[in-house]
Amino acid sequence: MKRILSWATIGFAVVYFFLPLVGMLEFSLKMRRGEYSLDAYRSVMGDPQFQATFGYSVLMACLTIVFGVLVVVPTVFWVRLKLPRLRPFMEFITLLPLVIPPIVIVFGYIRLFNTSSWLPLTGSALGTDFLLMCGYAVLALPYMYRAVDTGLAAIDLATLTEAAQSLGAGWITVLARVILPNVLVAVLSGAFLTFAIVIGEYVFAALLDRPAFGPYLVWAGGNKAYEPAALAVMTFALTWACMMLIQLATKFSKHTRMPR
């Protein structure tokens, strides 16, 4: 009885979740009349707008990941090693991006960094790009912080650091050649999740008026028939790939750990 009910629940879930996915896949193949074809995908790939915005968002995601790692890893390392009393405060700060709606944060950016302010970042394209990257780093902060914090909790920080220092390593060497390799899996998990968040993000890019993939998606949704479905399939595949890479990284790490 219990098992039948469980199978029924899973069956319902499969139908509910697969219908939209099958729906978008089927719709994306229907561009040519009367037969299935990849025309919609060809049309998307050939669109210079798509190439430009997708490239921009991929670049943004990579910059955000590098920036996020540079901000988060040394800080978490230092707080765990020297300022453990600061941890509850860090927990609180890194939870805030989940509490404050993104649209409110970007509203604050527009007000704080406008052309007549003390730091007119939105005055130039490059400045706005920097602001957008910082915004994405803030959006990814809860995930990046938790991934790295869990990773660092698993290793003996104090011993590793002292061992490296007694061999003559400076702080940068300690971080780059001792700590980072040890939490690489955690950093990679955070990185792929960041990528998945940034790639299709709409609100920040639209309100800061940057030519990113998210606003292009909305534009395509309003102006094309079959291409949006193809774009949705591609985004879904990309999200899936990111999650798979996280799992792969975690699995990989289990094999590299020495048996005790």
Place this chain on the structure above:
Amino acid sequence: MRSSRLWRALPWNGLGAVPFLLFALLFLLLPTANIVAGAFVDSDGGFTLKNIFNLFTPEIMNAFWLSIRLSFTSALIGCILGFAIALAVVLGGLPGWIRGIVMTFSGVTSNFAGVPLAFAYVATLGRVGFVTLLLRDWFGVNIYALGFNMISFWGLVAAYVFFQIPLMVLIITPAIDGLKREWREAAEVLGATGGQYWRMVALPVLGPSLLGTLALLFANAFGAVATAIALTGSLLSIAPILLFNQIRGDVLQDPHLGYALAFAMIVITGISNGVYVVMRTRAERWIK
């Protein structure tokens, strides 16, 4: 001597946290504080509560009420269905590989929100969508003739539930794992039926987790903008879309009313996240 001791007593270690704090201050705390401050200031820069009172117009109140109902309904449905799926996976006696697939799939779909989700939805239930045509051609049911509308309350709920269920599964599965077998055995030894065990042991233990996740899902839906914009073209008047239009073009014709609007959104998501945090601490009492 004195000065060197003072030198050493200074919190030099604190310097290591400065880059991060500067980042958080500049790109998270100050922008938010700026908006909150703007909500309590009039156009001459003096303190006022007028902006907050000005929120109580039918237009803004309706937008907030619609947002709250939409977020709550989608959170509640997501909670119930997600809980059922998690129960089936953990305690339902299904083969082990199903759990791995369900968790991975939940990870993917909870991140598959925003604009692409809206496209998938249109391709499925739009006028020439997959399911729409399926129902019409196989069962002779035309859902649009029956009054179905994607850009309606229930239309949006159906779309939001798509990312609410997986989030619920991801958060509640560890809590169900935390139910100890000893509790069930103890209850059975004392003569409890399955129903009594659930009513008097399992659900009270899971209660805080369930309520807390409900609050989290509510906040999650309340702040979401992209799916609704891609579906309705910023026509539907929910609170975040109203704010979006205000930022784009000052549709309320009063910048400070915009800040008050944003402030009210922070209050609502802040309260529901507060409920989540409190409930999580209560839930952790049982997990030692």
